[in-house]
Amino acid sequence: MARRIDVTGAGGVRLAAWEFGDPPKADADPPRDGPGGLPGVLLLHGLMGRASHWAPTARWLSARYRAVALDQRGHGRSDKPPRAAYTREAYIGDVEATLEQLRLGPAVLIGHAMGALTAWQLAAKRPDLVRGLVVCDMRASALGAASQQEWTEWFATWPVPFASLADVRKWFGEDDPRVERPNPARGEFFAEVMAESPDGWRPVFEPEQMLRSRETWVYDAHWEELAQVRCPTLVVRGLDGELGRAEAQEMVRVLPHGRYAEVADAGHFVHYDQPEAWRSAIAPFLDGLRHP
Numbered sequence: 001m002a003r004r005i006d007v008t009g010a011g012g013v014r015l016a017a018w019e020f021g022d023p024p025k026a027d028a029d030p031p032r033d034g035p036g037g038l039p040g041v042l043l044l045h046g047l048m049g050r051a052s053h054w055a056p057t058a059r060w061l062s063a064r065y066r067a068v069a070l071d072q073r074g075h076g077r078s079d080k081p082p083r084a085a086y087t088r089e090a091y092i093g094d095v096e097a098t099l100e101q102l103r104l105g106p107a108v109l110i111g112h113a114m115g116a117l118t119a120w121q122l123a124a125k126r127p128d129l130v131r132g133l134v135v136c137d138m139r140a141s142a143l144g145a146a147s148q149q150e151w152t153e154w155f156a157t158w159p160v161p162f163a164s165l166a167d168v169r170k171w172f173g174e175d176d177p178r179v180e181r182p183n184p185a186r187g188e189f190f191a192e193v194m195a196e197s198p199d200g201w202r203p204v205f206e207p208e209q210m211l212r213s214r215e216t217w218v219y220d221a222h223w224e225e226l227a228q229v230r231c232p233t234l235v236v237r238g239l240d241g242e243l244g245r246a247e248a249q250e251m252v253r254v255l256p257h258g259r260y261a262e263v264a265d266a267g268h269f270v271h272y273d274q275p276e277a278w279r280s281a282i283a284p285f286l287d288g289l290r291h292p
Helices: 051-061 088-101 114-125 145-157 165-175 184-191 207-214 223-227 245-254 275-290
Strands: 002-008 014-020 040-044 066-071 107-112 130-136 194-197 200-203 233-238 258-263
Touching: 002 051, 002 066, 002 088, 014 051, 014 088, 040 051, 040 088, 040 114, 051 066, 051 107, 051 275, 066 088, 088 114, 107 114, 107 275, 114 130, 114 223, 130 275, 145 207, 165 184, 165 200, 223 245, 233 245, 233 275, 245 258, 258 275
Parallel strands: 040 066, 040 107, 107 130, 130 233, 233 258
Antiparallel strands: 002 014, 014 066, 194 200
16 A cells, blocks of 8 residues: 655646655654664656556565655656756756655665656765665667657657557557567556546556657766766666666766666566566665675
């Protein structure tokens, strides 16, 4: 079960955070390591994702952590103001505000794709708020203008509205031109970001806002900020994901305290494709943070 907590993000944008496990008592002290409190974990989804994608991971973590997943601006149940900033600074500010308002820090940040970039940029900016990082399938290299154009064209191919969730699962899991072979987990991933409207099923986000969010980081490399991360960091990739092994290992080399893990039979959505293998990959790292 998840409990919703409203957070005020950068520029006053209302964000929905979701706490998994038993909620803290109203008169309890802020969670902390040791007796009387649990260390905090904040989970950050990628572009087009939502907090609920982390539910299995968060429930697993909730036995030993105060586990919170955030719907980032423009995503999930958080606000999607058309004129809000969808910049790197805004996303980082939102996570900073969440950690402070929920008194989670210093927390472990677990991020997928864009969420991982936000996590390591915040860790570089506010090391006092972050005690450890898990970076899941996010590149540090610039992707460039061609990548942004490909995404613009890809959104235009979506046959929205979808008549049913079954159609959503089939298109994203089989028929999407970007799918090389059937991938049911990918279909389920996208079914979770659809909502029923009078004319069918549509995404809960605005594609234009996703492109605006993406254009603030695809043209730049992010190695310098990665090198500024001082906390222990685990870089995880799926063998069939977007982060190649050579780049992942270079990221580990650049990180002052970097480590590496990979998950077989997994693509970009590592934690969704192979949930048990994903948990096995990150468990030793998390144990090391608790018992250095």
